Amino acid sequence: MVDAYSPQAIWGRELRHYRQAASLTQAQLAEKIHFSESLISGVETGQLPASPEFATACDQALATRGALSRLLDWRKGQVFPSWFGKWRDKEQVATALRTYEPLLVPGLLQTEAYARVVLRGDETAVAARLHRQLILTREDPPPPVLRCVIDEAVLYRPIGGPKVMREQLRHLVGVTGPRLSVQVVPQGMHSGLLGGFVIATLDGGADVLYAETAVRGIATSDHEDVGTAIERFEAIRTEALPLNMSLELIERTVEERWT
Secondary structure (H helix, E strand, O other): OOOOOOHHHHHHHHHHHHHHHOOOOHHHHHHHHOOOHHHHHHHHOOOOOOOHHHHHHHHHHHOOOOHHHHHHHHHHHOOOOHHHHHHHHHHHHOOEEEEEEOOOOOHHHOOHHHHHHHOOOOHHHHHHHHHHHHHHOOOOOOOOEEEEEEEOHHHHOOOOOHHHHHHHHHHHHHHOEOOEEEEEEOOOOOOOOOOOEEEEEOOOOOEEEEEEOOOOEEEEOOHHHHHHHHHHHHHHHHHOOOHHHHHHHHHHHHHHHOO
């Protein structure tokens, strides 16, 4: 459910106002700014965020003298660091996500209690993380296909104690379906020991990489970097347990370790 009075939704209604004032359909605006019609629809309904590049293109096409770009100033007060905001924009419009995480449950799959421990009780950050997860349950556009691979050690790391871990691991099993899979790489030497990363596939087929470092995350569309990450993800996934065996391991871990 979209909050109709969130800054993102209000911005979307302003875009619709200026578009209709210019007597343009969403399809006609899409042709002018070279962004997809589905993105324009998602932005206008508050389901998807507008990037600065998108706002600038709309300002130019609708002759709004920079009004839409200025209205994005609300984002300066959001909880995400500037470098993560760039990735979040890509994540929100991705048609597919491939993620590998060696240390923690991926943010998009964290329960509220698990996220609260990871984020050290920062309620604003917890709310923001849960809001990101709405892409997995949205209807229009369809949610991205999400393929997750995690290290087996994630199942055993005591984040918040037994109750939190039981809920979190059961959540992983419960959300698995045709568009969302979770596989586990057995502990030991494998191709994923260099760190976690996510690959987002955008509408049109372009891929963007997000990789964590000690001080920040880095989002890049560099062809060589993205290609290397895709190869590494496939190597890691090859070493992971099949989906059914992964889910059985997760369920067994709940019973044997967290009950």
